Amino acid sequence: MAEVTLKNVKKQYDNGFVAVHDFNLDIKHEEFIVLVGPSGCGKSTTLRMIAGLEDITGGEIAIDGTVVNDMEPKDRDIAMVFQNYALYPHMSVYENIAFGLRLRKMPNKEIHKKVTEAAEILGITELLGRKPKQLSGGQRQRVAIGRAIVRVPKVFLMDEPLSNLDAKLRNQMRAEIILLREKIKTTFVYVTHDQTEAMTLGDRIVIMKDGYVMQVGTPQELFNHPANLFVAGFIGTPQMNFFGAKLRKDNGGYTALVNNLEVKVPQYICEALNKRREVPTDVQLGVRPENLVLSDDDNIGIRAEVKVTEMMGSEIHIHGELSNGKMVILKVQIADMDDLKQRELLNKREVVFTIRERTINLFDDKDGRNLAVEDAVPVPEKE
Amino acid sequence: MSDNNSNKKYASKSGKERTARTLIYIFLTALSIIWLLPFIYLICQAFRGESRSMVTYVFPKKWSLENFRILFKETQFLHWYLNTLIIALFNAVLQTVIVLSVAYALSRMRFKGRKLIMNLMLVLGMFPGFLSMIATYFILKLIGLTSENAVPGLILVYAASSGMGYYIAKGFFDTIPKSLDEAARIDGASRSRVFFRIIMPMAKPIIIYTIMMAFIAPWGDFMYASLITFGHEKAYNVAVGLYRWLDKEHINNYFTVFCAGGLFVSVPVTALFMSLQRYYVEGVTGGAVKG
Numbered sequence: 001m002a003e004v005t006l007k008n009v010k011k012q013y014d015n016g017f018v019a020v021h022d023f024n025l026d027i028k029h030e031e032f033i034v035l036v037g038p039s040g041c042g043k044s045t046t047l048r049m050i051a052g053l054e055d056i057t058g059g060e061i062a063i064d065g066t067v068v069n070d071m072e073p074k075d076r077d078i079a080m081v082f083q084n085y086a087l088y089p090h091m092s093v094y095e096n097i098a099f100g101l102r103l104r105k106m107p108n109k110e111i112h113k114k115v116t117e118a119a120e121i122l123g124i125t126e127l128l129g130r131k132p133k134q135l136s137g138g139q140r141q142r143v144a145i146g147r148a149i150v151r152v153p154k155v156f157l158m159d160e161p162l163s164n165l166d167a168k169l170r171n172q173m174r175a176e177i178i179l180l181r182e183k184i185k186t187t188f189v190y191v192t193h194d195q196t197e198a199m200t201l202g203d204r205i206v207i208m209k210d211g212y213v214m215q216v217g218t219p220q221e222l223f224n225h226p227a228n229l230f231v232a233g234f235i236g237t238p239q240m241n242f243f244g245a246k247l248r249k250d251n252g253g254y255t256a257l258v259n260n261l262e263v264k265v266p267q268y269i270c271e272a273l274n275k276r277r278e279v280p281t282d283v284q285l286g287v288r289p290e291n292l293v294l295s296d297d298d299n300i301g302i303r304a305e306v307k308v309t310e311m312m313g314s315e316i317h318i319h320g321e322l323s324n325g326k327m328v329i330l331k332v333q334i335a336d337m338d339d340l341k342q343r344e345l346l347n348k349r350e351v352v353f354t355i356r357e358r359t360i361n362l363f364d365d366k367d368g369r370n371l372a373v374e375d376a377v378p379v380p381e382k383e
Numbered sequence: 384m385s386d387n388n389s390n391k392k393y394a395s396k397s398g399k400e401r402t403a404r405t406l407i408y409i410f411l412t413a414l415s416i417i418w419l420l421p422f423i424y425l426i427c428q429a430f431r432g433e434s435r436s437m438v439t440y441v442f443p444k445k446w447s448l449e450n451f452r453i454l455f456k457e458t459q460f461l462h463w464y465l466n467t468l469i470i471a472l473f474n475a476v477l478q479t480v481i482v483l484s485v486a487y488a489l490s491r492m493r494f495k496g497r498k499l500i501m502n503l504m505l506v507l508g509m510f511p512g513f514l515s516m517i518a519t520y521f522i523l524k525l526i527g528l529t530s531e532n533a534v535p536g537l538i539l540v541y542a543a544s545s546g547m548g549y550y551i552a553k554g555f556f557d558t559i560p561k562s563l564d565e566a567a568r569i570d571g572a573s574r575s576r577v578f579f580r581i582i583m584p585m586a587k588p589i590i591i592y593t594i595m596m597a598f599i600a601p602w603g604d605f606m607y608a609s610l611i612t613f614g615h616e617k618a619y620n621v622a623v624g625l626y627r628w629l630d631k632e633h634i635n636n637y638f639t640v641f642c643a644g645g646l647f648v649s650v651p652v653t654a655l656f657m658s659l660q661r662y663y664v665e666g667v668t669g670g671a672v673k674g
Contacts, residue, residue: 014493053565074571086562090584100570147570 002064002154002187003029004050010058011045011211019045021211023059032181032188034202036195038234042211043191044159050189051080051157063154074103079148080157083164085140087132087147093119094128097146104151118150121183122176138169145177149184158190162197174200195235199223207231210380215373225361227376229368232286232361238317238329240361241292243302245285247273247362256285256362259302259322264357272372273362283371284363289317289331291356301352304328309346316342320351428642436635450643459616460644463624468651470537470620471602477542478597479590486552487578491564504547512544513606520610533611533618540611541601548596555589556582591662599652621648 004027011020020042027033035043048054050061052073060067068076079100087096094115101111119125122142132140141161148156161177162170174197181188192198198205199219207214207222207230214234215227226232232240245256245263254265254273263285265273273279295301304320307327318330330353334342362371367378424441431438432447454460489501519540523529528536559582567577583590601608605622612618619627625644628637 051565051569053568072573073565073568074573078569080566080569082562082566084560084562086560086566088563088567088581099567103571103576147566151570 003027003062004155004187004189005062005065006046006050006059007062008059009046009049009056009061011042011049011054012057019211020049023213025206025213025216027187027189030185030187032190032201032203034198034205035189035191035208036193036198036205036234037208037214039193040210041208043193043206043208046208047080047157047159047189047191050155051078052076077154078157079151079153079155080159081141081144081148081161083160085132085144085164087140087143089132091131092128093124093130093132093135093143093146096132096143097128097150100147100151114150115146118146121149121180122146137165138173141165141173145180149180152184153186155187155189156184158188160192161190163192163194177201195237199235207234209234212377212380214377214379224359225370225373226286227370227373228379229284229286229363230379232363232370236288238289238331240286240288241328242363243285243287243326243328244365245283245362247279247281247283249279254279256283256360258285258355259324261300261302261354263355263360265362266358266360269360269362269372272374276371280364280366280371282365284365284368285355286361286363287355287359289329290315290333291359292328292330292353293356294330294332295352295354298352301354302328303350303352304330305350306348309348311342311346316345318345318348318351425642425645428639429646430643431639435637435639437638450639453640454643454647458640459619459624460621460647462617463619463621464647466534466618467602467620467622467648470534470541471598473538474541474545474601475594475598477538478545478548479593481542481546482548482552482593482597483583483586483590484578485546486549487556487582489549490553490556491561504549508547516607516610519607523611529611530613530615531618533608533613533615536611537601537604537608537620540607541597541604545597552586552589552593555586559585588662591659595655595659598655602648602652 004025006023006025006027009020009023010018012018023042023046025033035046037043045054049056050063052068052071056069061069063076063078088099091099097115097118098111101114106114115128116125119128122145124139124142124146127135127139127143132143135143141164144161158177162173165173178201190197190201199222202219204216204218205222206216209230215222215231217225217227222231222235226235226240229242232242243258245258247254247256247265253267253270256263256265302322304322306318306320308319310317310319314333314335316332316334318332320328320330322328330351332345334345337345363369364371369376369378427441427443429450430446430448431443432445432449433443435450489497520529523536523540528539563581563585564577567581568574572580601620603622604620605626608620609623609626612620612623616624621644625641625648627633628641628644
């Protein structure tokens with residue numbers, strides 16, 4: 001069993017800069033947690049505090065119930081994969097993988113068995129005699145992973161392990177990490193700035209900004225019900241569209257008015273609104289580009305002047321400008337359109353679209369919180 | 384016409400350049416002769432057989448090994464040589480250990496006062512060492528490490544302040560990614576193990592550079608050695624010993640012997656330098672280009 005608990009964890013540097021404010025998280029046994037956020041959001045710092053490479057200014061980190069705040073990295077029974085691989089350049093691949101076992105005074109025979117096993121899992125058996133500089137980026141990353149898995153650690157930490165690889169290799173290694181995870185059942189904490197990695201790998205995702213946790217949840221929760229405007233904008237490409245809307249109560253439910261288009265608010269949001277002491281009238285209505293639907297009737301919907309159209313192959317992205325000057329992005333599936341229709345769409349000067357009501361999210365105009373998500377965190381103001 | 388014109392222009396420009404180059408080469412040749420002459424002079428004097436005093440010509444009339452015989456049989460030279468060798472070897476070991484440890488700590492660890500210490504050492508290092516000579520002498524005298532015990536005293540003097548020369552080694556360590564240390568620490572290594580098993584094998588050029596510097600400095604030191612030995616002949620190093628032969632009462636009998644001794648003094652340094660030159664260059668430039 002390996003649970004990791006972070007309680008009110010804080011990191012402040014000597015110059016007064018606070019990298020992580022009050023981080024709370026319970027990581028379950030064998031869970032795959034992804035920390036994601038823009039650069040400088042404190043995700044790597046948090047990981048390094050779990051690893052013991054950074055001192056903790058406040059709070060508590062516990063691995064398996066033992067508080068490890070003052071424990072040396074070597075005593076925490078963790079393994080870590082670094083962005084730049086951090087392979088020992090003067091040692092062969094075999095020695096790189098065996099290093100941790102040698103330090104633990106394991107008999108040679110056992111070391112050999114474990115190293116060859118790990119090499120087999122990662123498909124690097126024929127590379128064992130080489131030096132790191134003779135390997136390609138993908139191979140180096142495999143060796144770095146091999147060095148980590150050979151010890152069977154309680155917690156497996158990965159700090160942007162794929163960001164030095166090219167796009168194709170990254171996809172491949174991502175799939176391999178998913179497979180690896182099934183083979184070595186252990187707790188993972190994975191840091192990335194890439195939302196695709198976060199969505200595909202994580203059981204739960206922690207989104208951070210400026211040292212604050214914005215939301216913790218499954219990929220589905222984050223995508224469908226982002227807790228605030230930041231999360232909504234960060235997850236999903238192209239990013240979510242936001243419309244200023246007026247919220248009004250009518251016979252039992254709510255309606256949001258966007259540029260004269262009436263959008264019926266889904267039942268579950270209405271219920272959440274009804275529980276609130278106060279319901280704001282000015283809200284931001286968020287809807288993803290794929291949920292803006294081209295209208296059959298030019299008189300129903302929101303009008304936008306087309307600025308750019310992008311042919312993505314299986315879909316077309318239309319960048320339009322609303323009458324108030326705001327930009328909006330539509331993602332239109334074109335699998336059912338023939339070439340002529342696709343061309344027509346690409347050459348359109350103006351589009352009229354409606355909103356898929358089921359998929360909307362409403363955010364408080366003032367602090368950016370999702371009105372339907374309980375305990376949502378406001379978007380931090382710039383310090 | 385226009386072709387001709389441009390040709391002419393080109394020719395005159397190159398002529399100017401040629402004159403400039405010739406002047407530069409003449410200047411450089413003159414410099415190298417001035418630089419090389421003392422060495423040639425030293426070698427010639429060391430093998431001169433006709434007289435042992437200073438003469439006004441360079442090439443000996445009679446070549447002989449007599450000066451070397453005198454050097455080894457009739458003087459304390461071997462003793463001084465041994466003293467110098469002991470000091471240099473001890474210092475090479477001590478100073479290398481100290482410099483590399485200080486440099487590594489300053490490169491890797493973050494502690495209160497780190498910047499202050501670094502700046503302080505840099506500023507203190509700018510003062511010439513002899514400013515503290517008198518104080519050093521009295522301290523060493525108090526603990527009995529002067530005169531006949533000058534050899535350990537000198538080792539102490541050279542090694543004690545050597546941490547201040549951390550700068551180049553720190554620059555080198557700074558270029559080794561920190562994540563290597565961190566990976567090793569997570570793999571289960573203590574700080575010292577990281578230093579010896581991971582960093583040291585990668586730092587060969589800077590180790591060799593540091594060893595060479597630590598060997599050469601006391602090998603040629605005169606000022607501290609002459610003060611701390613304080614006229615105690617048995618404890619001299621080669622620089623002090625040889626220099627004494629240049630004073631009024633000795634120079635007429637010992638000048639060529641002095642030259643022979645000088646030749647011997649340069650042998651180990653030259654050999655060391657030649658054999659390790661490749662690493663030396665890497666060590667000096669490694670920090671700058673390996674970013």
